[in-house]
Amino acid sequence: RPPILTAGKPSPLCFQQWETGCLAYFEIKAVDAAVQVQRVAPGLQDTLVQAWYSAYREAFNAMEFTEFMAELRAEFLDSDWAEKICLDIGEMRQDKKPWSEYLNDVLQQNSLIRGTPEHMDDTLLRYHLHSNMDPILRDRAKRDGSGTAVTFKLWKDIVRKSAEGLRNDELRFQNMVQAEVARQQKKTGIVNKPSRNANTSAATTDAAVGKQKNCPPLAPGERLLLDKHSGCTKCRRFYVDHRAKTCPNPFPDPATYKPLTEREALMAKTKNSSNAAPAAAVHELDENENSNLLVAAFVDDPDLPSNVLGNGTDSEEYVSPLHHPHLYWDCHVDGPSSPSPIRCRALIDHGSHTVLIDESLVQHLGLRRRRLHTPLKIGMAISEGNSGKELREWVKIKPVSLDGRWSSRTLRAVIAPQLCAPILLGGPFLFSNKIVVDHESRSVIAKDNNYNLLQPSPPVPARNDSLHCADESAGLVAAIRDRIEAIAEQEALEKRAELLRQEFADRFPTELPPVTNLPTDVFHEFTLKDPNREIKSRQYACPKKWQEPWK
Structure with missing residues (x-):
């Protein structure tokens, strides 16, 4: 029997499942391509879909099955359904998910938009997964050689093995902590302490342990x-701004308490550095001056409110929002290792004094790295002390708009690991390309040709053929007129020249006089001392390299 599409709200997933079932049915039953739509049409049990099919039955039966599925999606799905799925994929992060689960979620969502322009190929999938995986796993996979993988399948195998290795290390560390906790408990006699009463049962001992109100003491490793x-050694939370004496939090629940692990600490560090207002700002550290040059502005946080605090009824004074969306520019960049330009999203930040590029994108494009004469020391805008990282390499990039109508001048981008965006376009980009940023209208305009990077205007339509022919005819007539005027002027000049030759005929003889008529009188004579002497001396200095040839 052919597969059935039951009644309900249509979605890309249900259409894909029905399409997969139909293709399997065609293969098993060897259904001819000319009658495939007609064979599976009875499986459309939704009343609205069935009415739509019945209205155009003959046209749909004459289509191929792939064409029919395209018409079905166009009719019952939103016009931007593929773009929405693509945006959902862009927002997917691994966070605390296992690697295999996160990978399957991304691949499943990408399979829903197969056959559309938004579908991501292996190159884009690899870059997206690499940029949004767990930072600890990304570093581990890089050490295991994921950057040298040629194919997407080989890259997935390397990352999978790295994830398994991290999981094994975590389990081993947990076992060590649990063993240490058990040793400390046994030493202090808190757990499994033998009773002095001979008639005390094991159940009584377990009940006493269950009534314990405090967590076990901290192990040395914890x-x-x-x-x-x-x-904090009281609430046992990582990266907090208090200690045990000033801790405002209660003790952990002993019923749900688990020994602390290195992975939890690193996850808390990542969450603490990516949450929020401190999410950003990298700045250049100056050892001699107290002023800092900002490199990047704050990164958006969806959990923050987008308006002012309060309901605005107490005062009519205008108060600006807490934050404003960043300006992102979708562009193309290419490199020696990329067979075609890669689409990426660049953050336009006019508060940055330099251009930054993510290290993973540099590796993917195969750009040539160059050393900075002086390392660029950067740190977080909100940090403890002036500790920071040093950036030592830079590359050349030339972003191009998606429609190919505008390209940036060649930029020198400093390589930064784990950047908040693939490319961060700062002051050098805006200055070199004469770009004006208007946050109110959300426009980024190049002054040379008034091209808006965020909202490009449609191309100018081609001229009408009739007007084009008329312009060509007018140009031809003008050229003929100019030629006639030039010939007429030349004839007038020749007539004037003939009149001048007639008027001054004695000055324009027709032939030269004979030589015999020339005068032979001698007015002065020079007598040589020795007419047969050969003059060899020279009156000026001669370079040595020419002395021998001139002899």
Whole structure:
């Protein structure tokens, strides 16, 4: 029997499942391509879909099955359904998910838009997964050689093995912590302490343990983790701004408490550095001056409110929003390792004094790295002290608009690891290309040709053929007129020249006089001392390299 599409709200997933079932049915039953639509049409049980099919039955039966599915999606799905799925894929992060689960979610969503312009090929999938995976896993996979993988399948195998290795290390560390906790509990006699009464049963001992109100004492390994990652020994949380004496939080629940691990500490560090207002800002550290040059502005946080606090009824004074969306420019960049230009999203930040590029994008494009004469030391805008990283390499890039109508001048971009965007376009980009940024109208305009990077205007339509022919005819008539005028002027000049020759005929003889008529009188004579002497001396200095040839 052919597959059935039951009644309900249509979605890309249900259409894909029905299409997969139909293709399997065609293969098993060896259905001819000319009657495929007609064979599976009875499976459309939704009343609205069935009415739509019945209205154009003959046209649909004459189509191929792939064409029919395209018409079905165009009719019952939103016009931008593929773009919405593509945006959902762009927002997917691994976070605390296992690698295999995150990979399957991305591949499943991408399969829904197969056959559309928004579908991501293996190159874009690899870059997206690499940029949004867990930072610890990304570093581990880089050490395992993921950057040298030639194919997408080989890259997935390397990352999978790296994820398994991290999981094994985490389990091994947990076992070590649990063993240490058990050793400390046994030493202090908190758990499994033998009773002095002979008639005390094991159930009684377990009940006493279950009534324990406090968590087990910190193991040495847990205490080291808290000290290393700015934790509190009371609430046992990492990266907090208090210690045990000033802790406002209660003790952990002993019923749900689990021993602390290195992975939890690193995850807390990542969450603390990516949450929010401190999410951003990288700045250049100056050892001699107190002023800092900002490199990047704050990164958006969806959890923050987009308006002012309060309901605005107490005062009519205008108060600006807490934050404003960033300006992103979708562009193309290419490199030696890329067979075709790659589409990426660049963050336009006029508060940055330099241009930055993510290290993973540099590796993917195969750009030539160059050393900076002086390392660029950067740090977080909100940090403890002036500690930061040093950037030592830069590359050349030339972003181009998606429609190919505008291209940037060649930029020198400093390589930065784990950048918040693939490319961050700062002051050098805006200055070199004479770009004006208007946040109110959300426009980024190049002054040379008034091209708006964020909202490009449609191309100028071609001229009408009739007008084009008329212009050509007018140009031809003008050229003929200019030629006639030039010939007439030349004839007038020749007539004037003939009149001048007639008037001054004695000055324009027709032939030269004979030589015999020339005068032979001698007015002066020079007598040579020795007419047969050969003059060899020279009156000026001669370079040595020419002395021998001139002899």
